[in-house]
Every structure is written in C-alpha cells, then in structure tokens.
Amino acid sequence: xxxxxxxxxxxxxxxxxxxxxxxxxxxxxxxxxxxxxxxxxxxxxxxxxxxxxxxxxxxxxxxxxxxxxxxxxxxxxxxxxxxxxxxxxxxxxxxxxxxxxxxxxxxxxxxxxxxxxxxxxxxxxxxxxxxxxxxxxxxxxxxxxxxxxxxxxxxxxxxxxxxxxxxxxxxxxxxxxxxxxxxxxxxxxxxxxxxxxxxxxxxxxxxxxxxxxxxxxxxxxxxxxxxxxxxxxxxxxxxxxxxxxxxxxxxxxxxxxxxxxxxxxxxxxxxxxxxxxxxxxxxxxxxxxxxxxxxxxxxxxxxxxxxxxxxxxxxxxxxxxxxxxxxxxxxxxxxxxxxxxxxxxxx
Amino acid sequence: xxxxxxxxxxxxxxxxxxxxxxxxxxxxxxxxxxxxxxxxxxxxxxxxxxxxxxxxxxxxxxxxxxxxxxxxxxxxxxxxxxxxxxxxxxxxxxxxxxxxxxxxxxxxxxxxxxxxxxxxxxxxxxxxxxxxxxxxxxxxxxxxxxxxxxxxxxxxxxxxxxxxxxxxxxxxxxxxxxxxxxxxxxxxxxxxxxxxxxxxxxxxxxxxxxxxxxxxxxxxxxxxxxxxxxxxxxxxxxxxxxxxxxxxxxxxxxxxxxxxxxxxxxxxxxxxxx
Numbered sequence: 001x002x003x004x005x006x007x008x009x010x011x012x013x014x015x016x017x018x019x020x021x022x023x024x025x026x027x028x029x030x031x032x033x034x035x036x037x038x039x040x041x042x043x044x045x046x047x048x049x050x051x052x053x054x055x056x057x058x059x060x061x062x063x064x065x066x067x068x069x070x071x072x073x074x075x076x077x078x079x080x081x082x083x084x085x086x087x088x089x090x091x092x093x094x095x096x097x098x099x100x101x102x103x104x105x106x107x108x109x110x111x112x113x114x115x116x117x118x119x120x121x122x123x124x125x126x127x128x129x130x131x132x133x134x135x136x137x138x139x140x141x142x143x144x145x146x147x148x149x150x151x152x153x154x155x156x157x158x159x160x161x162x163x164x165x166x167x168x169x170x171x172x173x174x175x176x177x178x179x180x181x182x183x184x185x186x187x188x189x190x191x192x193x194x195x196x197x198x199x200x201x202x203x204x205x206x207x208x209x210x211x212x213x214x215x216x217x218x219x220x221x222x223x224x225x226x227x228x229x230x231x232x233x234x235x236x237x238x239x240x241x242x243x244x245x246x247x248x249x250x251x252x253x254x255x256x257x258x259x260x261x262x263x264x265x266x267x268x269x270x271x272x273x274x275x276x277x278x279x280x281x282x283x284x285x286x287x288x289x290x291x292x293x294x295x296x297x298x299x300x301x302x303x304x305x306x307x308x309x310x311x312x313x314x315x316x317x318x319x320x321x322x323x324x325x326x327x328x329x330x331x332x333x334x335x336x337x338x339x340x341x342x343x344x345x346x347x
Numbered sequence: 348x349x350x351x352x353x354x355x356x357x358x359x360x361x362x363x364x365x366x367x368x369x370x371x372x373x374x375x376x377x378x379x380x381x382x383x384x385x386x387x388x389x390x391x392x393x394x395x396x397x398x399x400x401x402x403x404x405x406x407x408x409x410x411x412x413x414x415x416x417x418x419x420x421x422x423x424x425x426x427x428x429x430x431x432x433x434x435x436x437x438x439x440x441x442x443x444x445x446x447x448x449x450x451x452x453x454x455x456x457x458x459x460x461x462x463x464x465x466x467x468x469x470x471x472x473x474x475x476x477x478x479x480x481x482x483x484x485x486x487x488x489x490x491x492x493x494x495x496x497x498x499x500x501x502x503x504x505x506x507x508x509x510x511x512x513x514x515x516x517x518x519x520x521x522x523x524x525x526x527x528x529x530x531x532x533x534x535x536x537x538x539x540x541x542x543x544x545x546x547x548x549x550x551x552x553x554x555x556x557x558x559x560x561x562x563x564x565x566x567x568x569x570x571x572x573x574x575x576x577x578x579x580x581x582x583x584x585x586x587x588x589x590x591x592x593x594x595x596x597x598x599x600x601x602x603x604x605x606x607x608x609x610x611x612x613x614x615x616x617x618x619x620x621x
Binding site for chain 1: 381383384386388389391394400402416417419420422424425426427429431432433442471581582583586587588593594595596599
C-alpha cells in the first residue's frame with residue numbers, strides 16, 4: 001500500500017456522510033488526513049429526554065438536517081461538489097432507519113454528480129480517526145475499539161485490514177456505562193456523566209469484580225461487573241445505607257478501565273507491536289486515556305487516540321477511511337444498502 | 348418542462364419522468380426488496396434508457412406521505428440528494444392525492460385512497476371531482492366509513508388498505524344503499540407517474556404565482572429563491588408528512604414516559620454532597 005504521497009499526485013477530496021445513530025454529520029477531508037470541515041448536528045438533547053436514542057426520532061432528525069449539514073461542510077471547506085473526488089457514507093453497523101437516510105442521500109448525490117461512491121464500515125471509520133489525529137501513524141498497530149455498541153481489540157494490519165484478537169461476549173463497555181448511569185440516576189448519555197462524577201470519587205472505595213473469559217485472555221465481559229454494581233445498589237437500598245455516588249462511579253470506572261488497559265497492553269506485547277491506538281466514543285473517557293498513556297509509557301509503547309471531537313460519531317473519520325478504499329479502487333454502486341449488523345472485517 | 352418523480356411511500360418503489368403533459372418513462376416495482384435496493388438502480392436504468400441526466404430535469408417531485416416511515420425517508424433522502432446535487436427545487440406531493448389521481452371517475456364519485464396504517468387504522472383522504480372533501484389523516488376504518496356516509500352516494504376505493512378492509516367497507520356502505528367500487532390492478536397502488544402528474548401541476552401553479560419560468564429558476568439556482576412555499580421548496584427544507592408522531596413521543600405526550608422513567612431511575616441518596 002503506497003502511503004507516502006508523491007508530489008505529482010493529485011490531491012483527493014472526499015465528502016463523508018455519517019448518520020448511523022444520533023449525529024447527522026458531513027465532512028470534507030483532503031488526502032485522508034487533513035480535515036477541511038467536520039460538521040456535526042447532534043441530537044443528544046432530544047434523546048436525553050427519553051433516556052436513550054429513539055430510532056424513529058433519530059431518523060426524522062437526520063432527514064430534516066442532512067442537506068443543510070452537507071451544504072455547510074462544503075462551505076466551511078471552501079469547496080463545491082465539482083471539487084469533490086468521491087462521496088463516502090457509513091452503511092453499517094448502526095440503526096437501520098438512520099443508516100438508510102445517509103445511504104440513500106449519498107447514493108443519490110453520487111449518481112447525480114457522477115462521482116464514485118464508497119461505503120464505509122462505521123468502526124473502520126473510528127479507527128481511521130487516529131490517522132487524522134496522528135498524521136504520521138501508519139499500520140500495523142494494535143487498536144482498542146470501545147463505544148456504546150462495540151468493544152474490540154484488533155490488529156490493524158493495513159488500511160482497511162483487521163484481525164480481531166478480542167471482543168466482548170456480552171455488553172459493550174459503553175453499554176455498561178449507560179446502564180450504570182441509569183441505575184444511579186445520572187441518565188443518558190452514561191459515559192461522560194459517569195466519567196465526570198468519578199473525578200471526585202475514590203476508585204478503590206468499592207471492590208468490583210474484573211470479568212474474565214475462560215480460555216480467551218483478550219476477550220472482555222462486563223455483565224458480571226454491571227450486576228455487581230446493581231446488586232450493590234439494591235443491597236444499599238434494602239439496608240437503608242447511603243451510597244456515595246462519586247465513589248461508586250469511580251470504582252466502577254476503575255474496573256472497566258483496568259480490564260481494557262491490561263488486555264490491550266498485554267496483546268501489544270504478545271503480538272509485538274509498539275503502537276497502541278484507541279477508537280470509539282469511550283476512548284474520550286479521561287480515566288481510560290490517562291491509564292492507557294501510563295501503561296504504554298511503562299512499556300515503552302506509543303499511545304494514540306483521537307481528539308474528543310473525532311472520538312464521537314463524525315463524518316471526517318468516514319472520509320478518512322474512505323480515502324484508503326478510494327486508493328485501492330474499491331467502489332460501491334447504486335445497489336448499496338444499509339447493513340445494521342455489519343461485523344468488523346465484513347464487506 | 349421535465350419533472351423527475353419518486354414514489355416510495357408504501358410497498359411500491361417507482362420512478363418516472365414527466366415532460367409537460369406526457370409521461371416519458373416510468374419504472375415500478377412492487378415486491379419484497381427494500382426500496383434502498385430498488386429505487387436508485389431503477390432510476391439509473393430509466394435515465395440511461397431516456398438518455399437523460401438529473402441535470403436535464405427542472406424539478407424533483409416526491410411522494411411526501413403519509414405512508415411507511417422508512418419508505419418515505421428513502422424516497423425523501425433520494426429526492427433531497429438528487430435535488431441538492433443538481434440544484435433543483437423539490438415538489439412535495441401527497442401520496443394519497445397522487446393515488447387519487449390514478450382513478451378515473453365520474454363527477455359524482457367520491458374517490459377514497461386508503462393505505463394500511465397498522466394499529467387498526469388507515470391513512471385516508473376523500474376527493475370528488477378533484478376537490479378535497481376531508482383532511483388527510485390516520486383513522487379507524489369504522490369512523491372513516493361513518494364520515495364518508497355524509498359525503499356522497501358512490502365511492503371508489505384504492506390503495507393497499509383495500510385488501511385489509513374490503514369486506515367491512517362493502518358491508519357498511521351497501522347497508523346504506525351506497526355504490527362501492529374498487530380500483531383495479533393498474534391503478535390501485537402508488538405510481539410515480541401520478542406523483543409526476545400532480546407535481547407538474549403544483550410546479551406550474553408556483554411558477555405562475557411567482558411570474559417565473561422553469562429556465563429562469565434553473566439558471567438563477569435555488570438559493571436565489573426566497574419565494575418557496577409549502578408545495579415547492581429547497582431540497583434543504585423538504586421533510587416527509589408522517590401524519591403520526593413517533594411512538595416514544597406519543598407516550599411522552601400521554602405522560603407515560605415520566606412513569607416509566609420514575610420506575611427505572613433509582614433514587615439514590617448522594618453520600619457527601621447534596
């Protein structure tokens with residue numbers, strides 16, 4: 001894979017579109033690494049009222065906002081459709097109704113403009129966010145992908161090529177955060193709220209279990225931890241004991257972070273990679289970032305993660321991932337469909 | 348004047364090009380594939396056969412609803428993407444009004460397109476001699492039939508609500524000595540040709556009202572027009588007409604969400620801080 005651009009290569013501008021969950025996003029990215037615009041219309045305030053993402057409401061907001069978001073992304077980048085070399089869109093995984101808005105829009109744009117269309121795996125997009133944040137980062141490296149729907153430990157062997165080393169057998173890390181947040185009355189979205197609450201708590205106040213999966217050292221499990229937290233709360237309620245919410249959040253978070261960091265660093269050591277990257281919404285977590293940095297430093301490894309704005313769902317990461325597909329000549333056609341359960345490594 | 352029409356409000360996926368008062372091409376499929384797999388491939392093939400591009404069109408007409416929420420959005424996103432790329436206005440057409448237009452009727456017939464809206468309801472409307480007799484709505488078929496009783500003596504029904512409610516419609520209206528007919532297979536489901544036919548009328552009316560020509564709109568671009576309205580608009584502003592709120596919103600409005608929320612939220616005294 002040629003990654004060093006030659007001087008005489010034409011610059012490639014990709015318009016990315018992302019609508020897999022509750023953010024309507026569009027971005028223009030130059031040569032896969034330079035973000036010219038990154039427009040995100042977040043619906044979070046509306047879904048917070050309902051305590052989580054309501055798929056029908058998310059889909060309605062996507063269709064309301066998508067053209068304005070695309071127009072703004074072009075304007076902020078100082079580009080017109082004529083300057084764009086390809087249209088990229090997330091086609092899975094995600095909420096099917098939400099994905100279909102972006103996919104239908106992107107197919108129509110690509111057809112009417114007569115531009116190439118590239119379908120992007122949402123999780124590959126999250127990994128690619130690291131290419132934007134670290135212009136010199138190149139595969140291979142180890143990547144921990146942690147979000148509301150995913151917990152994967154992978155070797156990024158090449159652009160768009162992954163080997164899955166470990167994954168969660170039950171809840172995703174972000175899902176565990178949301179459930180614990182709901183149980184302690186912090187509401188949605190759980191990740192940032194638990195993270196904030198945990199800052200004033202003692203991470204060693206309550207000893208919660210670290211789940212392990214038999215014969216799969218790099219797999220994750222969070223259901224036991226989640227149950228332990230819920231049991232702790234129930235027990236306290238029954239005995240009338242007051243719960244220190246900050247301590248509970250800090251102790252829960254410590255258990256999650258330890259599970260994630262230990263496996264990631266052990267995996268990098270065993271597979272002999274000296275670079276560790278993180279991707280996905282949970283990689284915005286302050287405790288996870290601090291712990292991973294510290295562990296990598298102790299092992300002499302490089303630790304990468306994207307800026308917060310690129311950790312959450314965005315279209316710049318989709319355009320970045322699409323760039324490498326573009327270089328390989330991979331194109332989608334007018335039959336591209338949304339694939340809500342698209343697995344990592346599937347095409 | 349050429350109008351590209353898109354229809355995806357129900358099981359039918361359909362695209363058409365209407366030039367002035369003539370249908371140039373129509374491609375209609377009614378099977379189990381999702382619209383996302385049929386609509387754009389059909390559009391591409393149709394345009395190739397016509398030797399036209401989206402930029403050759405003057406506007407995009409789209410079936411706005413009511414109908415299947417997901418279908419409406421696939422149609423809407425497709426129309427919005429095409430219109431954004433080619434800088435064309437979007438014409439909003441009611442799926443029921445387009446369905447009504449497919450039925451040729453005598454002046455005294457009341458045309459009632461009904462679409463299965465699930466939950467015991469139909470999306471429905473009623474027209475006589477081109478005049479709208481009731482607002483489009485989601486309604487239980489029994490209530491609709493009571494209302495129709497007062498609107499005429501002879502009725503023609505069409506749409507995918509017919510197979511679901513045919514017997515009750517016949518029984519109720521015939522007991523009141525009304526005539527009841529059902530549209531046949533060439534005009535009892537949505538088709539983009541009728542979306543185009545309604546769309547071109549709406550577009551002409553808008554052009555006339557604003558003293559514009561289609562050529563002027565195309566050369567000036569949609570951004571130059573501040574006089575868009577509810578029928579003809581910028582692709583940015585087009586949204587489907589669902590006629591129903593999302594279930595979660597209905598529950599919230601009914602006060603059910605609060606109860607569910609209270610139940611799931613555990614009240615936890617916060618140790619050191621208030």
